Amino acid sequence: MALTSQPNPKLSNGPLPFGIHYSWLIIGILAAVQIFASSISMAAGIMVPPLNDANGDFGWSLGTIGVVIASYYMFGALYAPMTGWLGDRYGSRWMLFGAAIMYLISMSLLSQVTEIWQFFIFFGMLLSLTQSLAMVPLMAAVSGWFRRRLGLGVGILWGAGGVGTGIMAPLMGGFIEALGWQTTFMLIGGMGGSIMLAMVPFMRGKPADLGILPYGARETDPPPVIRDKAVDRLRQKVFNQHTRRTKPFWNLPLIHGLGCAGHGTILIYVIPMAFERGAFTSLAQAGIILTIISLVSVISRVVTPILAETYGTRRMMATSLSIQAATVFMLFWSQDAWAYYLFAGVFGIGFGGEWTGYLVINRQYYGEGPMGTIYGWQTTGALMGHAVATALAGLVIYATGSFNLVMALSVGFSGVGVLVIALLEDTSHVLIPGWEEDIPTLPDMAPETNPRPAAGAAGDDD
Secondary structure, eight states: OOOOOOOOOOSOOOSOGGGOOHHHHHHHHHHHHHHHHHHHHHTGGGGHHHHHOTTSSOOOOHHHHHHHHHHHHHHHHHHHHHHHHHHHHHOHHHHHHHHHHHHHHHHHHHTTOOSHHHHIIIIIIIIHHHHHHHHHHHHHGGGGGBSSOHHHHHHHHHHHHHHHHHHHHHHHHHHHHHHOHHHHHHHHHHHHHHHHHHHGGGOOSSGGGGTOOOBTOOTTSOOOOOOOHHHHHHHHHHHHHHHTTSHHHHHHHHHHHHHHHHHHHHHHHHHHHHHHTTSOSOHHHHHHHHHHHHHHHHHHHHHHHHHHHHHOHHHHHHHHHHHHHHHGGGGGSOOSHHHHHHHHHHHHHHHHHHSSSHHHHHHHHHTTSOOHHHHHHHHHHHHHHHHHHHHHHHHHHHHHOOHHHHHHHHHHHHHHHHHHHTTSOOSSSOSOTTGGGGOOOOTTSOGGGOOOOSOOOOOOOO
């Protein structure tokens, strides 16, 4: 067995005009994918009032709706490690193709929902698989496109997604009121799935697939290596074995879970809370709460990864979670629309910074190995946090009828997350610097053809 020859690519940007590096096209593709794939989960609260409306087509209780929405996150948590592993093994292009097909199917089926069991299957099981395929392996692939300035690339990616989600939330609410449930999800599903399919031919998993270097690479950096499939898989296995021996491998999913439990509770239940207190009578007006959160979060989504590279990711994560926890206290006394809008503006700062630093801290802790499985487990933690918080909050409302207790849960989750961040190791050095030395030489491979490359993520896109 022989390795594919090691290329010596030039410091070119790839097949794009005006000297634009191909990494920015990847960022653009993933931003568009994020807008559609994550908009449903980020804007899930907009679905609660029409599903709960006793005079509408559904009339389901808040407890029932909360449990089904929690199942979306629970199934997503189960899928995340598997889709992350699949991304490392088969590459980003196949993951994007699968996500596009699943988006078309799951959104079409969701538009036909009439019974709660259908909502459970189409939303809880199928749409969560769609999001996992679109988010976990594709977002993990970003780190391989940047030798330097990863924080800038990640910040722009998450920022663009925040703008899209901010637009999608009131748009979805307005469509549901004006066009109905069925037309809304058929329209969004068809548009989103078609756009994702159109981007598949342009998707690449790593710069070496195009024979170019990552963004920020220098002449003195080692060139990337195109490896044989068997070597890539062996490398992936050894890397994952080493990462599992470190504390952040276990602590980061827990922190992500606590942070997402803190803001997930708000994203799902702040709109029903506002309706119950009479602050809004229009679903589109209430959806502006999510719009403000998303648009304000663009600032912290962009800034947090950039500052994390300079001042440390732990510090930025702790600051964001503290802001997220503190601002929830405003909701205990909010009765009017302006108060909810004010809360959304402040809360968005902490929300946007809480979860956008994980790709950066993974690079800081683990260097440039295949990150799909690691990010998959961190996404599992995040979605488990969403699931537990959503279900628990729904049960609390069902048992007590109190939204204030739900808000207290949000504060508690975020506060505990800050404490766990204090247990993380310093990010100034890689925790597993010599992991590639443990990659065994394949029996029928000459030692000189088994290089120890310094960069490049696993995956085969072509």
